[in-house]
Amino acid sequence: SQQLGSNDQATVALQFKDKPDSKIAYRIGLGRGSQVYTRARYSNGFKINERNNLKYFAEVNYYTDDQLGVESRISYSHTISSNQAIEFENTFRYRDKTEDMFWRHKLQYLYLKDSKSSYLFTAMVDGLNKPSYKEEQVLLSMRYKRNVLRSWLFVEIEPFVLWLREEDFRTSFGIALRAEVHFPSY
Numbered sequence: 001s002q003q004l005g006s007n008d009q010a011t012v013a014l015q016f017k018d019k020p021d022s023k024i025a026y027r028i029g030l031g032r033g034s035q036v037y038t039r040a041r042y043s044n045g046f047k048i049n050e051r052n053n054l055k056y057f058a059e060v061n062y063y064t065d066d067q068l069g070v071e072s073r074i075s076y077s078h079t080i081s082s083n084q085a086i087e088f089e090n091t092f093r094y095r096d097k098t099e100d101m102f103w104r105h106k107l108q109y110l111y112l113k114d115s116k117s118s119y120l121f122t123a124m125v126d127g128l129n130k131p132s133y134k135e136e137q138v139l140l141s142m143r144y145k146r147n148v149l150r151s152w153l154f155v156e157i158e159p160f161v162l163w164l165r166e167e168d169f170r171t172s173f174g175i176a177l178r179a180e181v182h183f184p185s186y
Contacts, residue, residue, distance in 0.1 A: 013037075035063040051079045067096040083112040101129040116147040127165075138163040145180075154180040 013029025027039045038061065045055035056074040063069065075089040091104040104126035111119045120143040127135040141160035148155050156178040163169040 032063060033065065035065045037061055037063040053077045063095075065097065069093060069095045085110045099130075103127060103129065103133070118145050119143065120145070134165075136165045138169070143176075152182045152184065154182065156180065 011029055011031035013027045013031065016026045018024070023042055023044050025041050025043070027041070028037070030036055039059055040061075041057055041059035043055070043057035045053060047053050054074070054076050056072070058072045059070065061069045061071065071091070071093040073089065073091045075087055077085055077087040079085045087106075087108045087110070089104075089106045089108075091102075091106075093102040094100070095102070104124065106122060106124040108123075109121040111121075113119065122139065122141045122143070124139045125135050126137055127133065139160060139162050141158050143156055143158040145154055145156045147153070156176070158176040158178070160174050160176065162172045162174060164172065
């Protein structure tokens with residue numbers, strides 16, 4: 001997961017909002033390497049026109065190991081057709097413990113094959129600002145997601161090519177397998 005740039009996806013949390021459509025959300029949970037955390041996030045966005053959207057968020061968080069942190073993300077998406085879209089995203093994260101800025105730039109192309117399957121192509125580069133603004137990893141991947149057996153169960157397969165600074169940017173190949181459960185909201 002860290003090599004795919006998703007080292008904080010394994011999360012269990014409770015989220016609180018004043019109203020369901022509130023732009024401010026509070027969360028307490030367990031994530032990013034089994035750390036207890038709390039977070040306050042402001043998120044918003046706007047529709048530029050029928051095909052173009054801009055979304056952004058800013059948050060303040062506290063993780064038991066990483067300590068105080070802030071994060072911001074902005075993404076621009078363009079709908080190509082009813083089953084295709086492209087998105088460009090920039091993320092910046094500061095952690096008090098390491099006193100550095102993590103950054104990520106990501107370009108994704110989504111293709112919905114049908115109501116049960118989709119493809120997501122990703123090109124991503126991320127890094128740190130210390131000692132200088134330099135990349136730590138580069139990733140190219142293709143994720144195939146399919147609904148199986150039940151309406152709430154999905155499986156994903158993601159072959160990827162990865163270049164890491166710590167490996168002198170030698171080419172590494174891998175494959176990620178995931179199962180995803182979607183709980184219905186009532």
